[in-house]
Amino acid sequence: MRQCPDCGLPIQRSNVPGPRCRCSDKRLATARLAAKREAQHATILDLLRTVDASMSHELVEELLASVAPAANARSQLVKHLAAEPGVLTAGGSRMPKVVSEFIYAAIAAGIDGLVSPSCALCSRPRTLFHTHGDGERICTSCYSRQHTATCSGCGREDRRIKARTADGQPICSRCHEHARPQQPCDGCGRPGSVKQSVVDGRRYCRSCRAKQAPTAPCVVCGQQRRINARTDDGGAICTTCYAKARTGTTPCDECGQIAPLQTRADGRTTTSTNAGKNLCARCYRYPRRLCGVCGRHRRVALKATDTSPDICPTCYQAPVVDCSICGQQALGRRTTNHGRPRCFSCQTIGQIDAALTGPDGLIRPELVPVRDALAASDRPRSLLTNWHNLSSLHLLSDIAQGRLELSHEALDARPQVFSVTYLRAMLVAADALPPRDENAVRLRRYAAEAATDITNPEFRGALSRYARWHVIGRVKTNRHGHISPTTAGRAKANIQSARNFIDHLTASGHTLHDFPQAQLETWLSRDSTRRIGFIRWLKQGGYLTRCQLPDPIRQKDPSHDVDPEEQLGLARRLLHDPDAASVEDRAAACLILLYAQPVTKIAALTTSDIQVRDAGTYLTLGPEPLLLIPPLDAMVKALPVAKPFGTASTLADPRWLFTSKNAGTHLHPTSLMARMNRLGITTRASRNTALLHLAATTPPAVFASLVGIHITTATRWAELTGAAWNNYAAHVPIRTSSQQASRRERPR
Numbered sequence: 001m002r003q004c005p006d007c008g009l010p011i012q013r014s015n016v017p018g019p020r021c022r023c024s025d026k027r028l029a030t031a032r033l034a035a036k037r038e039a040q041h042a043t044i045l046d047l048l049r050t051v052d053a054s055m056s057h058e059l060v061e062e063l064l065a066s067v068a069p070a071a072n073a074r075s076q077l078v079k080h081l082a083a084e085p086g087v088l089t090a091g092g093s094r095m096p097k098v099v100s101e102f103i104y105a106a107i108a109a110g111i112d113g114l115v116s117p118s119c120a121l122c123s124r125p126r127t128l129f130h131t132h133g134d135g136e137r138i139c140t141s142c143y144s145r146q147h148t149a150t151c152s153g154c155g156r157e158d159r160r161i162k163a164r165t166a167d168g169q170p171i172c173s174r175c176h177e178h179a180r181p182q183q184p185c186d187g188c189g190r191p192g193s194v195k196q197s198v199v200d201g202r203r204y205c206r207s208c209r210a211k212q213a214p215t216a217p218c219v220v221c222g223q224q225r226r227i228n229a230r231t232d233d234g235g236a237i238c239t240t241c242y243a244k245a246r247t248g249t250t251p252c253d254e255c256g257q258i259a260p261l262q263t264r265a266d267g268r269t270t271t272s273t274n275a276g277k278n279l280c281a282r283c284y285r286y287p288r289r290l291c292g293v294c295g296r297h298r299r300v301a302l303k304a305t306d307t308s309p310d311i312c313p314t315c316y317q318a319p320v321v322d323c324s325i326c327g328q329q330a331l332g333r334r335t336t337n338h339g340r341p342r343c344f345s346c347q348t349i350g351q352i353d354a355a356l357t358g359p360d361g362l363i364r365p366e367l368v369p370v371r372d373a374l375a376a377s378d379r380p381r382s383l384l385t386n387w388h389n390l391s392s393l394h395l396l397s398d399i400a401q402g403r404l405e406l407s408h409e410a411l412d413a414r415p416q417v418f419s420v421t422y423l424r425a426m427l428v429a430a431d432a433l434p435p436r437d438e439n440a441v442r443l444r445r446y447a448a449e450a451a452t453d454i455t456n457p458e459f460r461g462a463l464s465r466y467a468r469w470h471v472i473g474r475v476k477t478n479r480h481g482h483i484s485p486t487t488a489g490r491a492k493a494n495i496q497s498a499r500n501f502i503d504h505l506t507a508s509g510h511t512l513h514d515f516p517q518a519q520l521e522t523w524l525s526r527d528s529t530r531r532i533g534f535i536r537w538l539k540q541g542g543y544l545t546r547c548q549l550p551d552p553i554r555q556k557d558p559s560h561d562v563d564p565e566e567q568l569g570l571a572r573r574l575l576h577d578p579d580a581a582s583v584e585d586r587a588a589a590c591l592i593l594l595y596a597q598p599v600t601k602i603a604a605l606t607t608s609d610i611q612v613r614d615a616g617t618y619l620t621l622g623p624e625p626l627l628l629i630p631p632l633d634a635m636v637k638a639l640p641v642a643k644p645f646g647t648a649s650t651l652a653d654p655r656w657l658f659t660s661k662n663a664g665t666h667l668h669p670t671s672l673m674a675r676m677n678r679l680g681i682t683t684r685a686s687r688n689t690a691l692l693h694l695a696a697t698t699p700p701a702v703f704a705s706l707v708g709i710h711i712t713t714a715t716r717w718a719e720l721t722g723a724a725w726n727n728y729a730a731h732v733p734i735r736t737s738s739q740q741a742s743r744r745e746r747p748r
Contacts, residue, residue: 040064040074045057047081048106050085051089066105076098077098087099087117088103092117092118093120094137095117100117101127103116104125119137119138119139119142120138122139122142122260127140129143148160148161149161150170152165152169153175154335159172177192178338181193183203184354185203185208186204187202187207188387189356192205193205217236219235220238221241226239250264253279255280260280262279262283263284265278287300291309298312299313300312301313318344321341323341323342325343330343332346348374358402367396367430367432369651370427370647392422392426396423408434426663428664429652437481437483439488440483442488443472443483443488444472446492448464450463454506462543463495466498470533471491472491475491478600478604480604484604485600485668486669501523512538517547517548524550562688564689567689576631581679582641586635587657588602588675592683592687595690595694596707597687603658603666604656606655607654608655610637615627619636622704624705626706640659647663648660651663691709691717692720692721696721700717
């Protein structure tokens with residue numbers, strides 16, 4: 001047997017003439033493969049240089065090695081690019097998967113002039129794994145939307161398949177999610193599919209994870225938003241701006257712009273308005289047909305099938321269902337209870353219990369009344385919809401989970417916004433927190449904060465003593481033992497005026513002992529409404545020795561520029577016209593227009609102030625009860641009016657005639673004043689006009705005891721109206737000449 005001259009082995013068989021073995025075949029095949037790869041490499045290099053002249057041999061080799069390392073994939077790539085070289089710059093979706101991956105990799109490598117492929121349905125630049133229609137390629141999301149089946153879990157038709165059971169039955173994404181083990185979320189407390197966060201190690205649901213996603217200023221809109229993509233230089237692009245910046249390949253038939261299409265002219269639309277057109281999201285018009293539930297002609301949210309009609313968004317989102325938990329027929333969702341219907345009330349109760357359940361699996365006894373009040377809401381759908389947007393419920397969940405202490409001090413450490421105030425009132429009304437005078441606490445906090453940032457210890461001490469002992473120590477409480485909002489507002493104004501004077505002292509460089517008179521007059525001349533109570537207090541304490549207090553300004557007559565006839569006409573309309581305003585506003589307005597009551601006293605009226613006797617209905621405004629005229633007596637007896645304020649209405653204190661949004665409290669005087677202003681009533685001027693009318697027609701002692709003002713105040717109003725006859729000339733006795741002479745001779 002002959003031997004091979006190259007390897008020395010016996011020659012068994014060879015495909016080439018001459019004394020050669022199989023090693024010659026291998027070398028020949030390797031040489032042919034290398035030549036083929038070089039030719040493919042040269043072809044792709046030439047095609048890319050037509051787009052970008054700076055292409056290098058090494059970069060093309062790296063792209064081919066990363067995208068098409070196998071010979072078949074490289075052959076398919078070269079064959080398609082050689083047959084259709086315009087695919088590099090035309091985009092589109094008619095290409096093999098390896099071609100789209102190669103273009104994506106080339107764009108990522110920095111090659112200019114290339115256009116990324118896009119999905120044939122959604123026009124998004126994504127990897128095209130699947131084919132659709134006449135050779136077009138689509139992404140995985142569009143493929144899953146196109147390929148649906150009947151879910152074996154909930155039985156609904158045309159559902160996208162998320163997974164399959166062990167026997168191959170399809171399961172939709174919702175049933176697949178429900179099949180996973182349910183655990184309570186550490187953020188919102190709701191049971192669901194949770195994942196551990198890499199930030200703090202706690203387990204969150206999908207919604208809470210989305211809220212914790214990193215944010216950055218968007219380079220397009222400038223807002224602090226979640227990052228969806230980045231520019232070439234690393235700038236962040238938010239989701240909204242990224243969606244606006246996406247472009248498609250087919251122009252819209254309406255506006256002519258190239259943008260992602262909402263519908264295409266391939267017969268997939270269902271309305272005559274959109275049929276046969278390529279329409280972007282801005283030009284697309286949703287179909288409007290007759291709803292099979294409510295009968296209104298509205299936009300279609302759920303298309304009709306062989307067994308169900310078209311359904312509008314309202315009826316689709318809130319249909320009337322037979323609840324699988326309570327058994328009642330009410331508004332709810334069809335498949336929220338593991339594929340079974342559940343009403344909004346039961347769904348809300350389940351969410352409340354999950355949020356208020358502590359780490360031990362129980363609800364704290366102090367929070368049980370709060371839980372019952374939340375569960376008794378007459379608008380459970382509203383509470384369910386706004387659950388994640390209500391900061392008060394987030395704080396309540398933190399208290400239930402033990403992350404926040406159940407105390408006034410813990411709530412005081414939070415910013416005093418409406419959510420904190422609302423939650424505090426709810427906890428106090430439910431006896432979870434002890435009651436306290438909130439206006440007094442806010443006033444003391446305001447006084448402490450006013451002197452915090454004063455660097456001069458003498459100024460800081462003077463302001464602190466004045467605010468604590470002179471202002472807060474002398475403030476008067478109302479008949480309920482609390483500081484009224486109006487009184488607290490006046491005290492805050494005095495403290496703020498004192499702080500302004502301290503700032504003026506600091507800016508001028510003087511002390512409390514060498515402050516000159518000229519500087520004091522300059523400070524007072526800047527604003528005619530400045531209060532001088534702090535300056536008077538400083539003078540009494542031995543300060544401001546070089547200053548003299550200005551002369552007291554003579555008080556002006558109270559403003560009463562309201563026409564009495566117009567005021568009486570407005571009072572008659574509010575008394576007899578039920579459509580003029582609500583019962584609360586009509587009763588409060590009549591108490592101002594007819595009985596000169598301040599809004600502070602009206603807002604704090606209670607049911608114990610009403611007395612029903614044989615003679616009629618009496619209202620206690622002063623020392624003596626006042627007999628109300630009809631029909632005002634009926635309006636006052638109709639109070640309080642139940643308000644649809646959710647939890648506040650359940651925990652409302654029934655003694656207040658004018659209830660507030662906060663649980664257990666009465667209406668704030670400022671809110672009542674704003675409501676009177678909307679009726680055309682200027683509270684101060686209208687009250688003064690009513691006082692003038694009462695002083696002119698009623699003896700001061702009588703109307704002072706009825707409307708609840710001091711007798712001295714009533715006398716001054718009587719003097720202002722001219723009803724006091726003490727100085728009347730006809731009543732002054734005329735002295736005779738002998739009486740005058742004896743008066744002159746009287747020894748002094």
